[in-house]
Amino acid sequence: MPEREERARFEEWVMPHFDAAFNLARWILRSRADAEDVTQEAMLRAYRFFGKFRAGDARAWLLQIVRNCCYTWLQKNRPTEDVAEISEEYLKDDRSTPETLAIASHEREQLAQALEKLPTAFREILVLRELEGCSYKEIAAITAKPIGTVMSALARSRQQLRDALTKPVVKETRLEL
Amino acid sequence: MSCEQHTEHLHAYLDGELDAAGTLQFERHMKECQECGAALTAERKLQKSLQSAGLYENAPKGLRQRVVSSLPALPEVRVRKTGEWRWAALVAACLMGAFLVWQLFSDLGGRSRQSVVAATVVDAHLRSLQPGHQADVISTDQHTVKPWFDGKLEIAPPVRDFTAEGFPLTGGRLDVIHGRTVAALVYGRRKHMVNVFVWKAGDDEGLSGAGEQQGYHWLAWQKDGLNFVGVSDVAPEDLVVLRDLFLKG
Numbered sequence: 001m002p003e004r005e006e007r008a009r010f011e012e013w014v015m016p017h018f019d020a021a022f023n024l025a026r027w028i029l030r031s032r033a034d035a036e037d038v039t040q041e042a043m044l045r046a047y048r049f050f051g052k053f054r055a056g057d058a059r060a061w062l063l064q065i066v067r068n069c070c071y072t073w074l075q076k077n078r079p080t081e082d083v084a085e086i087s088e089e090y091l092k093d094d095r096s097t098p099e100t101l102a103i104a105s106h107e108r109e110q111l112a113q114a115l116e117k118l119p120t121a122f123r124e125i126l127v128l129r130e131l132e133g134c135s136y137k138e139i140a141a142i143t144a145k146p147i148g149t150v151m152s153a154l155a156r157s158r159q160q161l162r163d164a165l166t167k168p169v170v171k172e173t174r175l176e177l
Numbered sequence: 178m179s180c181e182q183h184t185e186h187l188h189a190y191l192d193g194e195l196d197a198a199g200t201l202q203f204e205r206h207m208k209e210c211q212e213c214g215a216a217l218t219a220e221r222k223l224q225k226s227l228q229s230a231g232l233y234e235n236a237p238k239g240l241r242q243r244v245v246s247s248l249p250a251l252p253e254v255r256v257r258k259t260g261e262w263r264w265a266a267l268v269a270a271c272l273m274g275a276f277l278v279w280q281l282f283s284d285l286g287g288r289s290r291q292s293v294v295a296a297t298v299v300d301a302h303l304r305s306l307q308p309g310h311q312a313d314v315i316s317t318d319q320h321t322v323k324p325w326f327d328g329k330l331e332i333a334p335p336v337r338d339f340t341a342e343g344f345p346l347t348g349g350r351l352d353v354i355h356g357r358t359v360a361a362l363v364y365g366r367r368k369h370m371v372n373v374f375v376w377k378a379g380d381d382e383g384l385s386g387a388g389e390q391q392g393y394h395w396l397a398w399q400k401d402g403l404n405f406v407g408v409s410d411v412a413p414e415d416l417v418v419l420r421d422l423f424l425k426g
Contacts, residue, residue, distance in 0.1 A: 015241070
């Protein structure tokens with residue numbers, strides 16, 4: 001049965017990356033509950049478009065769909081949130097020498113908080129690189145950016161994360177919806 | 178080269194993304210530049226803590242199951258064949274095309290325009306029998322199928338479900354008959370499938386009457402300025418029943 005075959009192929013190729021899909025959604029959206037909804041939506045979308053997927057990097061293909069779903073969801077549900085794409089302006093300044101932080105003492109919580117404070121575009125690139133272990137090429141494919149931009153954005157993201165870790169944590173009202 | 182120019186190299190080096198030449202160049206630079214050496218150490222540290230802090234969040238257990246079990250229920254899923262299937266379909270299509278061309282030229286002189294149109298209608302029916310080609314909108318609900326055609330055609334085909342009469346509507350799609358885009362309504366008839374092609378009447382491409390091509394029956398009729406042709410491998414009488422249902426409404 002063709003439908004069954006297609007499904008088996010989907011489960012074989014795409015489902016192994018289910019956690020990756022959820023993790024990316026969770027960090028872009030900064031909420032597990034919202035990530036559940038969007039992951040589900042993204043998986044159904046992926047299933048629908050699976051016919052267009054040719055053999056290749058199924059993870060990058062899926063994460064691209066997840067990312068798009070997240071941004072669409074953010075536009076609809078949190079229109080005030082800054083989801084600006086990485087621009088030249090963003091990447092320009094900042095040549096300060098990284099300070100060696102006593103990061104070993106930072107707990108998971110502190111890192112997570114710092115990560116969540118980054119602009120979405122920088123956070124996603126760090127998550128793809130450090131948590132998901134994606135190559136620059138994969139990140140470029142997932143985020144639809146040139147590799148050069150990925151490279152500079154990654155440098156900038158790390159700097160921003162460092163800044164967020166060193167600056168005293170100002171109590172922030174997080175956007176909860 | 179100044180250190181500023183090395184910033185990106187540093188990150189690429191850290192991520193193992195520098196090519197051999199770049200790696201050598203950067204390592205040579207680091208021997209002379211304490212600043213970059215310290216920066217690399219700092220970046221390594223940050224990277225290590227990010228990777229080892231347990232920030233990766235796996236999906237909740239129930240979610241995967243929920244997603245998997247919701248997959249086949251998708252009404253819009255369009256099954257597309259890939260890989261060898263696609264090739265098989267392509268080869269089949271080529272063979273069929275060659276066969277039709279041969280047929281067309283072998284007895285073009287003796288065939289009326291009518292039978293050429295009939296042949297393309299049957300051809301469209303055959304095409305729809307290929308996996309994944311039956312319908313673009315799959316639904317048994319006429320209120321889903323009808324609006325799907327909106328804006329896709331210059332006509333609004335009368336989409337009606339005849340489940341009670343033994344012809345359940347299963348979907349619709351766009352097709353091409355003799356170079357023009359037409360609506361195709363798909364009906365089930367017992368284990369068989371019936372295509373009803375609908376396009377604007379008034380041009381000379383209209384068919385009339387009934388006929389048989391390659392074992393498939395077709396029946397044409399007109400109503401409200403529209404041409405209809407039903408095509409199927411069901412008995413010709415079944416097509417008459419379907420036509421009457423269309424004419425009745």
